[in-house]
Amino acid sequence: MHEGSISRIADRDKPDTSALPPPDTTRAAAVSVQADTLLTTQQVHVFSQPDGRPDVFRLVLRGPSVLEGAAMFTITDANGQVIFRETLSAADLEAPMVYEMKTATATPAEREAFVRRRIREFFRPAQFSSPAVPTAAPYPTGPEAPDHATWNDLRKRHESIRFTYLVGKEDRRSIAWSPLKKQVVRL
Template identity: 30%
Template sequence: MKISSYCLVFLLFSCSASNATSSEETAATATAAVAAPAAQPMVLQEVTGKHFFSNRSKPDQFRLQLTGKDALTGTVNLSIVSADGETLWSDQFPATYLLDYGFDTYAGDNPTDAQRTAYIQKRMKEFFVEDSFLTQAVKATDKFDTNYTANKQAWEEAKQTGLPGFFYNIGEENGRRLVYSPSQRKAIVVQSCC
């Protein structure tokens, strides 16, 4: 059987085009596999601790991370994750929110950037001190105050469960009392105060 030269050229061209397409696909796949992941912000400081919060028998993981180029322009990320791996609380704020009234005593009248940085690092190290953890988030004798209390349902639930609480302060007058709400399966701010 004779194959015309036209058919032979067509077959050769088809095979060549198919190989080129397959080579391009392989190159594209290889490039995608090698492409660098999105850059993560650099972690400058991290403080962690385990404390009872959502459960009296299994402690939760508390984490505070300072990310960014430096402490004065960085971001602080606060998270609470249960022993079962559920995120109960997540908060994010500028690192400079850790400069509070205590900074004036610490640094004096004309603080330097180095002093500001050192104070932010100091506040981070002290963020999870035992005084920040309340044995009982809301005691039976605590009165609900509409001026400072944010969530009456969570307040009442915390009063009934008797679970521990966590208090933290950012800025100069932004204190937050957190409780765990079993019905919502997360931490709730029940009180926000100066």
């Protein structure tokens, strides 16, 4: 054996002094899943249950700031199952502000106040209507229209509920629970 080989073997037994020290867990900050939650609003409303038990409509804005966050819109049924989920950006919530502006630009504080108000008012009672599809309503055209069977089934259900909300400046969306499909559908 050569001397060089012996020294390498001997070096393997020495502790590695270049390794990082163990982490200091005594100073670890408490971490919460909700730490970045900025605003939350919710409304309990009958929507999907034939027995009249209400669902929970919730909008939760999370992110680094109100103007840079994303809002998760969920509907949870009475059994605790999430039946609808959609993400809206802060820009989606802020966009209709242009219709209320009195000047060409808005300050960040005005923009933030508008987004906060939109979130607070997202589930106003006027957003809910029944029936989800009036009996005489013609079948809609477009890529978001439900299939004919779902549309016709909802037209027969006078107890069905429609929820309408605005995304961006002019994208007015309507959703309803389809007992036929057993899911939320866009109208």
